[in-house]
Amino acid sequence: MTSAVLDVRDLTKHYGDVVAVDGVSFRVGAGEIFGFLGPNGAGKTTTINALTGLVDPTGGEISVLGLAYPGHISEAQGHIGVVPDESNLYGEMDGFGNLCFCAALYGLPRRVREPRARELLDRFDLAEVGRRPFAAYSRGMKRKLTIAAALIHRPQILFLDEPTTGIDVASARQIRRLLGDLNADGVTIFLTTHYIEEAERLCHRIAFIVAGRIVRIDTKESLLAEADGSSSLLLALDGNLEEGARLLGESFPDIAIARNPEGNLLLTAADELELLPLLQRLNEGGVKVYEARIARPSLEDVFVRVTGIEAREMKAAEGRGRG
Numbered sequence: 559m560t561s562a563v564l565d566v567r568d569l570t571k572h573y574g575d576v577v578a579v580d581g582v583s584f585r586v587g588a589g590e591i592f593g594f595l596g597p598n599g600a601g602k603t604t605t606i607n608a609l610t611g612l613v614d615p616t617g618g619e620i621s622v623l624g625l626a627y628p629g630h631i632s633e634a635q636g637h638i639g640v641v642p643d644e645s646n647l648y649g650e651m652d653g654f655g656n657l658c659f660c661a662a663l664y665g666l667p668r669r670v671r672e673p674r675a676r677e678l679l680d681r682f683d684l685a686e687v688g689r690r691p692f693a694a695y696s697r698g699m700k701r702k703l704t705i706a707a708a709l710i711h712r713p714q715i716l717f718l719d720e721p722t723t724g725i726d727v728a729s730a731r732q733i734r735r736l737l738g739d740l741n742a743d744g745v746t747i748f749l750t751t752h753y754i755e756e757a758e759r760l761c762h763r764i765a766f767i768v769a770g771r772i773v774r775i776d777t778k779e780s781l782l783a784e785a786d787g788s789s790s791l792l793l794a795l796d797g798n799l800e801e802g803a804r805l806l807g808e809s810f811p812d813i814a815i816a817r818n819p820e821g822n823l824l825l826t827a828a829d830e831l832e833l834l835p836l837l838q839r840l841n842e843g844g845v846k847v848y849e850a851r852i853a854r855p856s857l858e859d860v861f862v863r864v865t866g867i868e869a870r871e872m873k874a875a876e877g878r879g880r881g
């Protein structure tokens with residue numbers, strides 16, 4: 559890593575008896591997109607809140623752009639943008655007004671506030687709704703305006719807590735693209751997510767966080783290379799998944815069999831999987847296969863292996879958390 563813009567050592571946060579963050583250390587380099595990936599209650603929001611100065615840590619050291627907390631928090635805050643999990647904008651104010659208000663808060667000179675607000679509305683495809691009250695925005699629009707507001711003062715680092723949770727697919731795609739563009743313009747990005755796929759698509763480096771601890775931290779490439787060693791096969795069965803899993807489990811004890819969220823069987827083995835014997839066994843048992851395909855190695859495989867948390871448990875987190 560070249561220069562670390564974020565340096566966190568042994569960060570802890572206790573809420574009474576609850577240990578929300580339990581000795582977390584990591585560095586983020588300039589220009590990186592770094593992701594915290596973990597399930598509900600893992601400590602993602604607490605960590606991001608500590609990094610942005612919203613929460614007082616119980617212990618550990620934080621420095622942002624070389625500015626050590628807590629002494630230099632205010633100075634650091636001038637260089638970071640924060641997109642909280644719940645929007646902090648004013649419902650009764652329109653989108654344009656909210657952006658101008660944020661611009662004023664950050665001390666932008668009066669003459670640049672309105673042009674900057676317009677530029678951001680354009681960039682986030684919100685120009686048409688700029689005069690509508692924020693409260694009347696869809697969830698996707700709200701999230702986009704919240705990100706726009708966080709960028710008003712051209713921060714060097716952008717922090718986002720679950721940027722695409724609870725919004726429509728089109729807005730989520732647009733947000734990912736915008737984050738990619740911002741990063742290409744040199745903005746360092748720290749985000750949290752419980753979407754494995756989102757971490758895989760967006761992040762250069764990923765930390766798996768479980769119960770307040772980082773259980774793995776690596777580049778996406780290294781993590782994916784790990785998944786490459788094993789082979790996975792997806793079997794779409796006609797109806798009887800339980801029976802199919804039972805038959806295969808009995809005859810092929812070395813193959814791990816899981817049910818994927820789409821309701822198919824996902825087989826994983828340390829070695830090359832041979833298709834024919836599997837199909838024969840299912841055929842003998844009267845279970846019909848209508849699709850079999852090699853599954854692309856994904857971050858999901860590594861995540862499940864390292865954390866023991868099934869991907870569907872992460873997906874189940876959707877819908878809770880945010881209303």
Ligand SMILES: Nc1ncnc2c1ncn2[C@@H]1O[C@H](COP(=O)(O)OP(=O)(O)OP(=O)(O)O)[C@@H](O)[C@H]1O
Binds near residue numbers: 576578596602603752
């Ligand atoms: N203000 C608080 N008071 C007491 N406990 C808290 C507080 N904030 C968080 N916690 C606890 O700390 C732990 C970590 O919570 P945190 O919100 O950081 O997790 P998270 O990874 O962001 O989860 P989610 O995916 O649901 O947003 C949880 O056990 C939570 O209940």
Ligand SMILES: [Mg+2]
Binds near residue numbers: 602604643719
């Ligand atoms: Mg959270």
